[in-house]
Amino acid sequence: MDKTYNPDAIEQRWYQQWEQNGEFKPSGEGTPYAIMLPPPNVTGSLHMGHGFNNTIMDLLTRYHRMKGDNTLWQPGTDHAGIATQMVVERQLNAEGKTRHDLGRDAFIERVWDWKGESGGNITRQLRRLGSSLDWSRDRFTMDDNLSEAVKHVFIKLHEEGLIYRGKRLVNWDPVLHTAVSDLEVLSEEEAGHLWHFRYPLTDGSGHLVVATTRPETMLGDTAVAVHPEDERYKQLIGKTITLPLVGREIPIIGDDYVDPEFGSGCVKITPAHDFNDAEVGNRHNLEQINILTIDAAINDNAPEKYRGLDRYAARKQIVADFEELGLLETIQDHKLMVPRGDRSNAVIEPLLTDQWYVKADVLAAPAVEAVQSGKIKFVPANWDKTFYNWMDGIQDWCISRQIWWGHRIPAWYDEQGNIYVGHDEADVRQKHQLDDAISLKQDEDVLDTWFSSALWPFSTLGWPADDAALKTWYPTSVLVTGFDIIFFWVARMMMMGIKFMDDVPFKEVYIHGLVRDSHGQKMSKSKGNVLDPIDIIDGIDLESLVAKRTSGMMQPQLAAKIEKATRKEFPEGIAPHGTDALRFTFASLATTGRDINFDMNRIAGYRNFCNKLWNAARYVLMNTEDQDTGIDNAEVELSLADRWIISLLQQTELDVTRAIDSYRFDLAAQAIYEFIWNNYCDWYLELSKPVLNNNAASDVAKRGTRRTLVRVLEATLRLAHPFMPFITEEIWQTIAPLAGKSGNTIINQPYPVADSSKIDLVAEEEMKWLMKFTNGIRSIRSQMNIAPKKSLKVILKNADNIDKTLVDIRGNFLKKLANLDAIEYLNGEAPAAATALVGKMEILIPLEGLIDKDAEIARLDKEISKLDKIIKQSAGKLSNENYVAKAPADVVAKEREKLAELEQSLSQLQQQRKALG
Incomplete structure (x- = not known):
């Protein structure tokens, strides 16, 4: 072994060797155990969430592989419809072209070319993380067999009436010109205004005041609602108002949706441009009047004066017109949640469009029953409540997207607008007996990416073919995912799996938290607190880190802010830590909590832990290589320390196995750390020296200590391997022969099992x-x-x-x-x-x-006086109400921690002083 631990020298070498030798493939023997990789976007790059998520999955995979299970970790990537199309469209725009210049077929071909050249970045990064996926089974959601599965499901659900086409409100991105899912909409608080308008009663008896944050939508108002029990207005229910600027007569309705305490207690209802208003409209049979184009400009359903104006230009004009008419009551500053597309950053509009939908409630009921009956268990268990809340009153699922890249909807239209669904046009003509004289045109839309990924647990295993893999590994063992996609992905996999496989897609769902920075802040590029796992593994100098963080920033002010934050947080850049230290950090943070605060100080500590293990192994080698380690079962004499560490190893093996089996990876990591650092390294290695260095010690005693050194270390390496695969493999190769073990790799060695006969409570x-x-x-x-x-x-x-x-x-x-x-x-x-x-x-x-008693007393008195002054300063600061109220919460918390540490140090010094008289 090299004198110095250098992760860069071993990690990529071992991974290439493992993959080339097929070590990640299932053994074909033992109890089936399967995990499906949540398919990352083909456009993606590794972020901290991926790093955490994949560490947990790889830990479980390596653990079960070593336990002798027939273990499959299924890899694959998602075609990421919108994200991928945007990447390629940007390339075309740089060439002065658009996708329409190429046409659909040529554009799709261009996307495939991009995927072949650049689409594998994240899978290369997953390899750097040590992810032991069976790459021979790598899948892509647009692969031919997966596309066939998508068609099969769509056609079957359509035949059963569970897929239909209808006109409903969707989240509309006016830049991308497509419907988007709720997960692709980011709502953040922004400064805006609340405009109060007067709506005159038709009979001339007065007016109602309504408030809106989107004045332009008033062009599509079809009612004004009040609470039916509101004494101010209930006598007006049934009357009408004349909509200003439009002249349309609309009713005043009573509905419990209205909060009488908010604003004037009168709410304008625009069913075609607000999801809540749409529900009110359905209850009162109100007309839906769409007043926006797909570009979010005013369309021909509005008065001519506003037609063609962008929504914000129309807003400005409408406010001016209300003011001119004397109908503008007031304008207030107002904070509001603004929904923006996560790709385009455009403000999302609720828009009435024709889309394809799945009747989700029918499919949801069996999924709910599966959780209630225990066929699917959430870990931690309290996440089932979130699941039930989401599934309760589930709305139909919009599955169509108005883009080109994706699974094209297998539906055709004749000139009269009749819809025909089938695998292809020939299938449609045969099924519906349509001759060639009837012109058919395929639907232009593609399916929502979540539709294909909902089939992931069985489509990747060969379905709809009767594949051997499907019989072996479906249902899968556990799904590892974040809580933010329980509804979008987890629930939909349940629905589709139960529907088409007549069984649940997985038996357990391990829900982990989201990785945040050390202060508990969400990681985001705009905050400048995003960490790249590869930078942590390899290290990066300050200037490169600054350039990397600011390269994608369009606004100079934002780039300057991020550069300042980066230079403050990482004045010397990020030192290399290696993959094993990063993985062990992730495992140690895998509590049952909702959030994971990632602290660079912690990973530095685990880098030292790896170094400690490396140096311990070198000590063992120096004292056992070319020595008799008793592997031939020769007579040995075990010292108290030998019996103690062997006993403690059994307890640790029990603790680690119990923790992994219950998904408490933090407790498993803690047990491994405690055993290696505190017990084996700090104590046992020291305790071995009096035996090994004692010329008077017998051969059987020395042999017993040597055997204990190598056997305990070898077992410990197997115990820690799922957490730290690279360093354990490198050390195991040299230690295993000394411990009487054979094999090409630690990967397929048995996971340690505690032997109760070796537990020695007296020695402990x-x-x-x-x-x-x-x-x-x-x-x-x-x-x-x-x-x-x-x-x-x-x-x-x-x-x-x-x-x-x-x-x-x-x-x-x-x-x-x-x-x-x-x-x-x-x-x-x-x-x-x-x-x-x-x-x-x-x-x-x-x-x-x-x-020197007098000198020591003088030294202690000086230290006590110095500490006392610092404590008074800190306590005074914390007793200042202004400081506590105005300073950032994390700063106040650190000050309190500092004070507690100072007081503890003072107490120790005072005890020492007392002992001296």
Whole structure:
């Protein structure tokens, strides 16, 4: 092994070797275990969410592979209709062309070319993360067999009346000219206005005041609503108002939707341009009048004066016209949630269009029943409530998109507008007995990306063919995903799986939180707090990091803001940490909470952890290579430390297995860290030295310690492999032969199983006592500035029979461990001494002759005075109500943490001072 741990030197080498040797393919033996990779967008690049999500899936995959299960981790990517089309359209725009210049077929061909050249970036990055996917089974949602599955499902649901075409409100992107899903709409609070308009009563008896944040939509108003119990207005219900600027007479209606306490208590109803208004309109049979074009300009359903105006130009004109008529009551500043397309950043409009829909309620009922009956379990269990809330009163699912890249809807129209659905035009003509004289035109729309990904658990396994993979791995074992797509993807997979496979698509759904920055802020490019996992793995210098973060920023002010934040947060760039440290960090953060706060200090700590493991392995090699490690089952004698670490390993194996099986990856990581760092490295390696370096020790004793060193390390490497695959493989290759293990790779080695016969509670209790005793002395040395090499005499006070027995048995061992020249029992009055407790027994170290008492008192008094001043300053700051109210919450929290640490340090210094008299 190299002297220095260098992850870059081992990680890519091992991954290439694993993949080339087919180590990620299912074994074909054992209990089937399958995970479906949530298909990342083909346009995508690895972000922290992917890194976290894939770490968990790979951990489970490697764990079950080592357990002997027939394990499949199914890879694939999503064609990402809108995102991919935008990428290629930008390329065309740079050439001075549009997709319409090419035509549909040539444009689709251009997209396929792009996919072949640039579409594999994220899969290359997943390899860097160590994801042990079976790449031989890689799938793409536009592959021929997956496209056939999509057609099959569409046709079947249409034949059963569960897919239909209808005119309804959708989220409309006026730049992309397509309907978009709720997940593709980002709503954020923005500054706007609330305009209050007077609507005159038709009978001339007065007016009602309505308020709106979108004045242009008033051109499509078909009613004014009031609460039916509102004493101010209920006598007006049934009357009409004359819509200003339009002249249309519209009714005043009573509906519980209206909040009498908000504004004037009167609400304008525009069923064609607001989702809530549409529901009110349905209840009252109101007309739906669409007043916008697909570009969000005013159409011919509005008065001629406004036709052709952009929505915001029309807004300005309408407000001016109301003011001129004396009907503008007031304008108020108003904060409102503005929906924007996540790709175009355009403000989304609710628009009345013809679209294809799935009757979701029919498909939803069996999915709900599957969760209620326990056939599908959410982990953590409380996410089932979110699932039920979303499924309750589920609306029909809009599945059509007005773009070219995607699964084209398998529907054809004749000249009269009749619709025919089939696999292709020939199938349609045969099915409906249409001769060639009848002209047919295929629907221009494509299917929503979520439609094809809803089939992912079975389409990737060969369905609708009766594939062996389908029989083996469906239903899959667990779905690992974030809570934000429970409805958009998880629920739809349930609906489609139960419908077409007559079984659930997965048995468990592990819901993890979203990765945020160290302050709990959502990661976003505009905030400048986005971290790239590859930058963390490989490292990146400051200037490159700044250039990378600001390269896509269109606004100079925003780019400057991000550059400033980057230079402040990472003044020296990001140091390389390696994949294993990043993965272990992710695992340690995988709690049952909703959010994951990622802290660079934490990953630095786990980089040190990897280094600690590396150095421990080098120590073991130096003391066991070319030595007798007892692998031929020769006679051995195990020391107390040997028996203790072997016993502790069994307990750790139990804890880690239990934690992984219950999806508590944080607890598993904690148990591994505790065992490797604190027990094996800090204690056992030190405890092995008195045996190995003792010329008087017997061969069987030395052999026992050598065997324990290699066997425990080898088992620990297998235990940690799912978390840290690269470093464990590299070390295992050198340690395994010494431990009597054979094989080409750690990947297919059995996962450690605890042996209850090796649990030695007596050894554990003895070691616990010895460790407390030793730590007590080390603590005194640290507090009193006594050099570790200085041999000490200790006096024991209040020692009971167990303490005395242990001193008799382990006294010589304890002297070596704590560097003591004598252990005595108190006889008479206690001298001035520093003290530590082991249970009820008190350890006394007489200070006379050890330290310059006066100098130490002076030093402690100076430190106490200095700390006292700092504490008063911090406490004064926190007692200032203005500071607490105005300072950022994370700054106040850090100040409180700082004060607590200072007070603890002061208490320790005061105890030391008291001991000196």
